[in-house]
Amino acid sequence: QRLRPAIVEVRATSSGGQKVSGSGVTFRTDGHILTNRHVVDGASNVVVIASDGRSLTAKIVGTDADTDVAVLKVESEMPVATLGTTSGLQVGQQAIAIGSPLGLSGGPSVTVGVVSALGRRIDNNDGPPLVDMIQTDAPISPGSSGGALVDSDGNVIGITTAIAVSEVGAEGLGFATPIDIARDVAEQLLNTGRVVHVWLGVRGEDLDLTMAKSLGITGGALVNEVTKDSPADVAGLRPQDVITTVNGKTVSGIADVIVNVRTRKVGDVVKVTVSRAGKPQTFSVTLKERTVN
Template identity: 40%
Template structure:
């Protein structure tokens, strides 16, 4: 057996074990300290020498095989940085809505996410998260809870602002620029899916400029499509770029199972920036309007009325106090019944607004979207077979 000798055996130079070469790792001269030792002392020295050898082996192996903590990749560092920076600005929203049926009134609980947009406690979320709620509670990342009051909403874009009153100023999320987004760009979603607070998911921008039809039948224009996992409870939370800026509000998913399948939609932050000031100041969004009752044209109607175009808006009536009347847009004078509805024909036909062709009242709304009080918009009409361009001063109306 290595490192042992038979009791009473004084033949210590025996090299049958083959260790003499290995023992040489002990520095020369170390044994000279033991010159003149007795037979028993020399045996002790051999045992000491063997023990030191194995100790050295264990130390070397420990140095070689000690596990080391791997360094973070660049991508991981970005993920961590974004989460640490933005998660304190993301809140959990819980609601209570009173439901009435034929027999009783009972509470229904709801949940969603939101983003702090002002240090004083204004929180941005989706309208459908707080719609009809009799009670709204906001929970911060540190667990503090506050009752929230409704400030304002725009159902057309599914946006709402609520307000809490914290003891100290909060850290708001930074708003980015959704006009500069590109398909393939990495994005993050932070929210509270299924009630799991402050959950981070990652993905890319899958498409831009998508129209989104909500459950209520409203169409939200130019939304962002992403494959970052968005689940129930994420609604109202931020979609974030790698700089830690909010570029959208996570709003809806396409799903057959109730959970994420990689097709989510976010309202671009450009829309949010336009809406927030009105929501905080007025509680609603003021929009540019013409003040007309119009009828979208189609081929058969144009043929029946012998109109010169097949696409446009036939102006039936004009509100006398509206911008359209001030600009000289004319309504019809001859009543005609179409599918049970009476319209007036003989008025102007609007074919473009602000240089954009129009074929529906929704097209007119889109063309006026984002216009400010006092701006002048060019409206092109056909009157008595001639094209005219009228200048309409913009007025905003709730």
């Protein structure tokens, strides 16, 4: 109930008259709203329906294809959502999706599920692949795209997206951009009008308890794949390494690695400590700008 006033309906119309309906999350009291890029992409007119029923004209501040994030601005004071963090987020935690599905009247709707995976890469039929995504079994219908994925305390942990996916078996799943990434994208769009993404170049998963116990550690991120010529590859990381700390901060799972890296800048050097064959090793990784490829 506390969050619902900060969830808005977004109605976008293209110059050709095509209409798209989605959702948005107000994150600044001066009327700045987070939503999905694909909801407003190519729109010549955007209208936001506030939780109190007001119809407000919105300006597109900026969009980012790599994360499917867009920032809108309405000229009105607005109630805001509490933005949380995905740092420490674990598979199995409760996840609540809030949005305005299909533009139905009666205010935002709520669906409940769990976080079913972290660090997902989703091939997007309408743009570049989306990486580092939260996967949930909470249903996200097209009109809820751009709404909030929330934890059990009511803090926003992701911006939901109901993209058309080409991955077999992904049709019934919901996905969300981690809020730490969405917030960073929004700040860059507001400050510079352009978004630069850094990358490490690994894909991985949370370390299971059995393996953690055998290595004598409490948790970490198991590296499944290291992209050739990526910063991680150049620094010397390998598949089957278990990342335990990044810049001295303990890593409990893959979400911690994602959050720590994605909020840094091009050229930053991060110290990544791994457990390799049961022995700790530390690597200096120089982060680079991530390209579409």
